[in-house]
Amino acid sequence: MTNTSSTTPTAALQVRALQKAYGLKPVLRSLDLELSPGQRYVLFGGNGSGKTTFIKCLAGLSRPDEGSIAIAGMDTRRQGAESRRMVGVVTHQPLLYEALTGLENLRFYGRMFGVPNLEERIKTVTAQLDAARFLSARVHTLSHGMKKRISLSRALLHDPALLLLDEPETGLDEEALGLLDRVLETTADRRRTVLMVTHSLERGMAFADQVGVLSGGRIAYQSTTRGLDAAAFRRTYHGLLGAAQ
Amino acid sequence: MNDFLRPILIIAWKDVLLELRTKEVVTSVFMFALLAIITFSFAFEPSPQTLVLVAPGILWVAFTFAGVLGFNRSFALEKENDSLDGLLLCPVSRDVIYFGKLLGIFFFMLVMEAMLLPLFAVLYNLPVLDIKLLLVAALATLGFSGVGTLFSAIAVNTRSREIMLPVLLLPVASPLVIAAVESTRATLDGATWGEIGRWWGLLIAYDMVFLIVSSFVFGSILEE
Amino acid sequence: MASKSTPVATAKSGGILDASNLKTVLLLVSGVLMISDLGNIFLGMPSESVTGNLFLIFYFHVPLAMTSFVAFSVTFVASGMYLWKRDRRWDALGQASAEVGVLLISLVLITGSIWAKPANGVWWTWDPRLTTSLILWLIYVGYLMVRAYTPNPSQSARFASVIGIVGFVDVPIVYFSAVWWRNAIHPNLYIGPLAEPGALDARMLSGFMFSMLTFVMLLAYVLWERTAMRIQEDQIKALRNE
Numbered sequence: 001m002t003n004t005s006s007t008t009p010t011a012a013l014q015v016r017a018l019q020k021a022y023g024l025k026p027v028l029r030s031l032d033l034e035l036s037p038g039q040r041y042v043l044f045g046g047n048g049s050g051k052t053t054f055i056k057c058l059a060g061l062s063r064p065d066e067g068s069i070a071i072a073g074m075d076t077r078r079q080g081a082e083s084r085r086m087v088g089v090v091t092h093q094p095l096l097y098e099a100l101t102g103l104e105n106l107r108f109y110g111r112m113f114g115v116p117n118l119e120e121r122i123k124t125v126t127a128q129l130d131a132a133r134f135l136s137a138r139v140h141t142l143s144h145g146m147k148k149r150i151s152l153s154r155a156l157l158h159d160p161a162l163l164l165l166d167e168p169e170t171g172l173d174e175e176a177l178g179l180l181d182r183v184l185e186t187t188a189d190r191r192r193t194v195l196m197v198t199h200s201l202e203r204g205m206a207f208a209d210q211v212g213v214l215s216g217g218r219i220a221y222q223s224t225t226r227g228l229d230a231a232a233f234r235r236t237y238h239g240l241l242g243a244a245q
Numbered sequence: 246m247n248d249f250l251r252p253i254l255i256i257a258w259k260d261v262l263l264e265l266r267t268k269e270v271v272t273s274v275f276m277f278a279l280l281a282i283i284t285f286s287f288a289f290e291p292s293p294q295t296l297v298l299v300a301p302g303i304l305w306v307a308f309t310f311a312g313v314l315g316f317n318r319s320f321a322l323e324k325e326n327d328s329l330d331g332l333l334l335c336p337v338s339r340d341v342i343y344f345g346k347l348l349g350i351f352f353f354m355l356v357m358e359a360m361l362l363p364l365f366a367v368l369y370n371l372p373v374l375d376i377k378l379l380l381v382a383a384l385a386t387l388g389f390s391g392v393g394t395l396f397s398a399i400a401v402n403t404r405s406r407e408i409m410l411p412v413l414l415l416p417v418a419s420p421l422v423i424a425a426v427e428s429t430r431a432t433l434d435g436a437t438w439g440e441i442g443r444w445w446g447l448l449i450a451y452d453m454v455f456l457i458v459s460s461f462v463f464g465s466i467l468e469e
Numbered sequence: 470m471a472s473k474s475t476p477v478a479t480a481k482s483g484g485i486l487d488a489s490n491l492k493t494v495l496l497l498v499s500g501v502l503m504i505s506d507l508g509n510i511f512l513g514m515p516s517e518s519v520t521g522n523l524f525l526i527f528y529f530h531v532p533l534a535m536t537s538f539v540a541f542s543v544t545f546v547a548s549g550m551y552l553w554k555r556d557r558r559w560d561a562l563g564q565a566s567a568e569v570g571v572l573l574i575s576l577v578l579i580t581g582s583i584w585a586k587p588a589n590g591v592w593w594t595w596d597p598r599l600t601t602s603l604i605l606w607l608i609y610v611g612y613l614m615v616r617a618y619t620p621n622p623s624q625s626a627r628f629a630s631v632i633g634i635v636g637f638v639d640v641p642i643v644y645f646s647a648v649w650w651r652n653a654i655h656p657n658l659y660i661g662p663l664a665e666p667g668a669l670d671a672r673m674l675s676g677f678m679f680s681m682l683t684f685v686m687l688l689a690y691v692l693w694e695r696t697a698m699r700i701q702e703d704q705i706k707a708l709r710n711e
């Protein structure tokens with residue numbers, strides 16, 4: 001079972017008027033987003049559009065300047081620790097301790113997140129991602145792809161209600177991406193909300209229920225994928241990218 | 246309480262595991278302190294008259310500079326892995342991260358001191374394994390690790406991290422050095438608990454104040 | 470817009486119309502006070518019984534020290550406010566105050582040495598006041614170094630604020646450890662909460678208070694100017710980034 005509250009239909013994610021600047025340079029200007037449980041949202045955006053900044057704010061790695069973020073109804077400012085329990089993140093960096101083994105890394109994070117039946121859970125998740133075979137090797141000996149798989153295992157270990165993926169296709173080979181798709185497809189995961197940030201239009205559109213484009217520090221365009229014309233969307237996307245330059 | 250203590254222990258244990266694996270911190274800190282002590286012996290005439298006067302200073306200067314080295318290495322390791330970010334993802338408050346890192350570093354410093362003090366006793370023929378002295382050492386080390394953890398987290402993000410840490414740490418930690426040296430010297434001279442009482446008070450006050458203040462501000466250092 | 474819209478004037482309260490007038494008034498008042506103060510010190514103050522004219526340094530040295538303490542208190546409060554509210558104006562105030570504080574403390578160390586040499590025969594004594602001043606100088610130079618050596622501007626502000634808080638809290642502890650270090654020979658304090666009563670006669674006291682007032686006024690003016698300047702720089706940069 002996922003960690004969502006099954007009683008009230010609270011939005012899985014609610015972002016209001018989010019602002020974030022680096023020093024004096026504004027990156028996110030007034031971002032609003034609402035995701036319902038089980039939704040799959042893919043966010044596109046050019047370089048420097050603030051995609052990674054946005055993920056960092058959602059994950060608790062960055063503190064927004066203004067605005068609010070609520071995950072499963074919990075405000076990240078007032079209930080920071082509890083809200084982080086609901087979130088799993090995969091970023092560019094694997095966030096693993098290089099000198100420890102994959103297993104030791106997963107045990108550490110599992111314990112920090114209070115995952116019950118930890119050893120069982122590690123076996124299950126790593127089996128799904130076909131990462132079990134290199135768990136006993138030290139992380140610094142692994143290839144980037146393998147590290148990414150363990151990182152993904154880390155993110156899914158505590159069965160988060162909200163999964164954040166920052167350009168997951170970088171570093172994952174086709175096989176691993178296929179595994180990831182399969183993991184996300186399993187019934188339990190239909191209750192899990194996924195927010196993915198990516199460059200890849202095809203993959204994004206194939207995966208998403210809803211797509212958005214981040215431009216000018218806001219969500220400049222948003223649409224469901226059902227009935228969305230791929231070519232038209234591509235044009236819109238490139239148009240917005242060009243305008244932002 | 247368990248929600249608070251348990252993650253602190255988990256973080257500290259992870260650091261101990263890392264240290265057992267890499268052996269980066271404790272051995273280098275120990276070697277540096279040992280070399281410092283030996284070099285100082287050449288600088289000062291170790292005759293019986295001067296011994297009690299200079300030995301405490303030598304000991305604590307060696308610990309201080311070795312400690313600076315240790316803090317730098319410990320945090321540099323974290324920075325390489327970007328793993329401080331990983332800690333930020335965990336469902337724990339920021340002061341838990343502070344105390345977890347502090348506990349690990351404090352433990353390493355104690356291990357280094359436990360190895361070094363007997364050697365020091367032999368080299369200088371001084372009764373340093375006195376309970377009063379050991380407790381003073383523990384309190385001073387705690388305070389030093391407390392501000393050291395805070396300032397290392399800052400220094401590791403600056404451009405000249407090797408110089409930045411001592412510049413920040415040593416002035417702020419000067420009361421600790423004074424208290425440690427004075428009470429060590431007094432104990433070697435045969436002082437009682439009461440006579441070094443004010444140094445106790447200072448160390449305890451320092452530790453309490455700085456541990457509390459640091460736990461509040463640590464989060465703003467880690468978060469973007 | 471990432472930065473809040475602010476009146477193009479200052480951090481302290483004051484409407485757009487009054488601010489620059491008030492600043493000019495403050496400058497004039499400080500100027501007048503300074504001139505009168507200098508006149509008073511050199512022409513009006515009695516010579517002290519033991520050290521004679523050298524004692525006049527007292528009217529600079531101690532007010533400088535106390536004013537620097539005021540400056541560092543301002544940095545302490547501004548740092549705390551910045552970490553709480555993340556409003557860059559507080560950071561501007563904290564930085565301006567720390568910079569002035571370092572300048573003042575440097576002057577304290579210099580005047581302290583000038584006073585010590587003829588009075589005690591040495592340029593430096595490790596007495597608690599001078600020792601604490603030295604440590605204070607190091608702590609806030611550290612503050613400035615952190616600002617200079619941190620490439621990321623928001624990190625730089627946060628780090629410096631931490632130093633501004635931790636460093637300030639350290640000061641009383643440093644003072645007491647320095648007193649006990651030199652074995653509780655309490656320094657000759659002429660003024661302040663730990664001074665002996667009657668150490669100064671009435672004229673000296675009033676001269677001292679006047680000097681204090683002058684320096685604090687000057688501090689207020691300089692802080693206002695520098696903080697306003699930094700806030701304006703920030704706003705220009707922000708506009709350029711839009």
